Amino acid sequence: MTAQTEKRFKPWDDETAQQIAADNRDRPGALMPILTELLEDFGYINPEFVPHLADLLNLSRAEVHGVISFYHDFRTTPPGETVVKLCRAEACQAMGGAKLAEHAKQMLGVDFHGTTADGRYSLEQVFCLGNCACAPAVMLGETLYGRVTPERFDTVLKKHKGAA
Ligand code: FES
CATH class of the missing domain: 3.40.30.10 (Glutaredoxin)
Known part of the structure; x- marks a missing residue:
């Protein structure tokens, strides 16, 4: 058993989310690293952020939703403590x-x-x-x-x- 350390997520913040997206937008397959980083920071992907992400990456909203719903880890509601x-x-x-x-x-x-x-x-x-x-x-x-x-x-x- 390892030491008990719990990850605390930040409350969703559009400004930070936009910065994460902007910082990663030119990476190959940018969607996955952006979603992963959002998850690491906030513990979930705010569905209201999907249109912004789709526009930024020149993807359809359905494509972004498709990726989020495909992976179990990409939750769309804030996690419990x-x-x-x-x-x-x-x-x-x-x-x-x-x-x-x-x-x-x-x-x-x-x-x-x-x-x-x-x-x-x-x-x-x-x-x-x-x-x-x-x-x-x-x-x-x-x-x-x-x-x-x-x-x-x-x-x-x-x-x-x-x-x-
Ligand atoms: S920990 Fe590997 S199958 Fe459960």
Whole structure:
């Protein structure tokens, strides 16, 4: 387990977003690096920014929307304070990943891509956290956990809530 450090995202800011887009517009395949940088800064892509991005890169809005909706990571709503990432790839699935996913959804009261009503947690599915030997794997904020049974998930979540 690594030290608990949580990434805090900035609130969406058009000026910064425009600067990120302008700084990257001349790169080959500029859309992906721009979206990635927006995600790193704000934790999501504001859908209202799509027309600006499309104009800047000379793409249609549908093309930009298509890329955003294709990649799971490109969320379009602000994430909760902590993102819970559940691995849904093969090794984790073989070790009870599906049961864990159902449990996590129930515990948090949200589906994948959802955020709890209090804004504390977002639940995301990912496809391999590089921790296959300790499947099933979960990431809570920046901390990676292995061999996460539903019971262990509850313990980790409870501890995290208590630490906030
Ligand atoms: S398959 Fe889950 S961590 Fe690799």
